[in-house]
Amino acid sequence: MEDRMLGELVWLSPIGALVVASIVAVLATLIVPRHRQGLVGAWAAGAHLSAAALAAGVWLDLGPARVMEGTVDMDGLALATIGLIGVAGAIAVAMARPVVAGTDRESEFYAVLTAANLAAAVLVAAADIALVAMALGMLSLTSFVLTGYLRDSPAGNEASIKYYIYGSVAGAGMVFGFSWWFGLTGQTGLRAIGDTLADAPTAAVVVSTALVVLGLGYKAALVPFHFWVPDVYAGAPLPVAAYLSVLPKIAGLIALARVLSLALPDDGAGWSTAIAVIAAATMTYGNLAALWQRDVVRLLAYSSIAQSGYLLMGVAALGASDLGLPALVYFAIAYAATNLAAFAVVMAVQRERGSVDVGAFAGLGRAHPWWTAALILAFLSLLGLPPLSGFVGKLEVFTAAIDAGQAWLAVVAVVNTVVSLFYYLRVIAPAVLEAPHDPDLIARPAAPALAVALAVTSVATVAIGLGAEPLLELAERALIAS
Numbered sequence: 001m002e003d004r005m006l007g008e009l010v011w012l013s014p015i016g017a018l019v020v021a022s023i024v025a026v027l028a029t030l031i032v033p034r035h036r037q038g039l040v041g042a043w044a045a046g047a048h049l050s051a052a053a054l055a056a057g058v059w060l061d062l063g064p065a066r067v068m069e070g071t072v073d074m075d076g077l078a079l080a081t082i083g084l085i086g087v088a089g090a091i092a093v094a095m096a097r098p099v100v101a102g103t104d105r106e107s108e109f110y111a112v113l114t115a116a117n118l119a120a121a122v123l124v125a126a127a128d129i130a131l132v133a134m135a136l137g138m139l140s141l142t143s144f145v146l147t148g149y150l151r152d153s154p155a156g157n158e159a160s161i162k163y164y165i166y167g168s169v170a171g172a173g174m175v176f177g178f179s180w181w182f183g184l185t186g187q188t189g190l191r192a193i194g195d196t197l198a199d200a201p202t203a204a205v206v207v208s209t210a211l212v213v214l215g216l217g218y219k220a221a222l223v224p225f226h227f228w229v230p231d232v233y234a235g236a237p238l239p240v241a242a243y244l245s246v247l248p249k250i251a252g253l254i255a256l257a258r259v260l261s262l263a264l265p266d267d268g269a270g271w272s273t274a275i276a277v278i279a280a281a282t283m284t285y286g287n288l289a290a291l292w293q294r295d296v297v298r299l300l301a302y303s304s305i306a307q308s309g310y311l312l313m314g315v316a317a318l319g320a321s322d323l324g325l326p327a328l329v330y331f332a333i334a335y336a337a338t339n340l341a342a343f344a345v346v347m348a349v350q351r352e353r354g355s356v357d358v359g360a361f362a363g364l365g366r367a368h369p370w371w372t373a374a375l376i377l378a379f380l381s382l383l384g385l386p387p388l389s390g391f392v393g394k395l396e397v398f399t400a401a402i403d404a405g406q407a408w409l410a411v412v413a414v415v416n417t418v419v420s421l422f423y424y425l426r427v428i429a430p431a432v433l434e435a436p437h438d439p440d441l442i443a444r445p446a447a448p449a450l451a452v453a454l455a456v457t458s459v460a461t462v463a464i465g466l467g468a469e470p471l472l473e474l475a476e477r478a479l480i481a482s
Helices: 002-010 013-031 038-061 076-100 106-125 129-147 154-185 190-199 202-219 229-235 238-244 247-263 265-290 296-319 324-353 369-383 389-403 407-433 448-466 468-476
Strands: 065-067 072-074
Touching: 002 013, 013 038, 013 076, 013 106, 038 076, 038 106, 072 076, 072 106, 076 106, 076 238, 076 247, 076 324, 076 448, 106 129, 106 247, 129 154, 129 202, 129 238, 129 247, 154 190, 154 202, 154 229, 190 247, 190 265, 202 247, 202 265, 229 238, 229 296, 238 247, 238 296, 238 324, 247 265, 247 296, 247 324, 265 296, 265 407, 296 324, 296 389, 296 407, 324 369, 324 389, 324 448, 324 468, 369 389, 369 407, 369 448, 389 407, 389 448, 389 468, 448 468
Parallel strands: none
Antiparallel strands: 065 072
């Protein structure tokens, strides 16, 4: 058995790369001088890219596998998502560099961010409820720390505390739900639970499943578990808000898809209908709440909630359609590139103009045409305009919903997409049509690391849409191991 488990380590190499990266980053904080802490950031970014490359290599060379006595699924879904975590994690490090550079705990920030992505990678591959609980706990803890990184920021401290309270309650609820599943089945493996949970009392299954959805739904910012999002995004450092809007959300949704599909196969307890209702409520609330926002970070927070609803359509379709999972994977990739691009522009504006109010974007097109072009591309992709990646992503989840017999949900999503046009244009219009409110404003280039992140995510926003076919074929192979 030991030899077999040692042989399985090659499938775990993408996760192992993040383990090594986290440990080395922690040790480096004790050795690297303060003025050279950027080296730790370079190490963290390189390690993330290595994890992505290893995930691709394992997938192409070895194929999917169930390892560690079935507690970890290194299947197509896990490998594709870990690859996304690696690339997006490296971009998150680059976006953070201008904000944390020179602070007294810069290297610790990179170490915690790497640990957070390690937890996200474990979460998307976990096939055992104990491992799901531990991974979500680690992801939550590191997210709390990142949110309150700026110790002298009252808003950051408040955001971290709120996030901690919401996260602790939601996580405890999920663990309680898992304890019910264990009590009903005597098993911790998701597949073993799925083999026997159908014979349990319906009321107990429904209540325990609701508690499980609570824990993963809070991480994915689903209604009604979303209350922490606007305050946390507005109070956290902007690169942390960008990170929270993408990778923990995607990890939570992928974990939710795996947990529900394996523990409640064949749409046990009718969970797909409940998830579809949550998706409709999430996108509707997010879009309506965003209509009145003047703070662009809070606007993006509510937009992020709405996008969670669209992504959740892929999960809701899993009970009745084979299109649901590929649609979720493709849309997750497209959303990650697009939302990081939007936050990169907001970061650049905030650093130059000291504000993230809608008025701060006035005249951006004249001072920074490339920033403005990136902002327009990002917002139009979030809206779902062809040929950008967001259009293909929405088209895929809408198609999956219809194929699953949830045409009503697709109609709700289309109406919500039209509603979202208003608040995206509220930012684009002054950037393009108005003159700067401060005539003495001096345009400054973005910090190099931020400029690289903005260029990469903007190009990806377009390229993922124009080159959708290969990625869609990839997403079709990102399946849960049977």
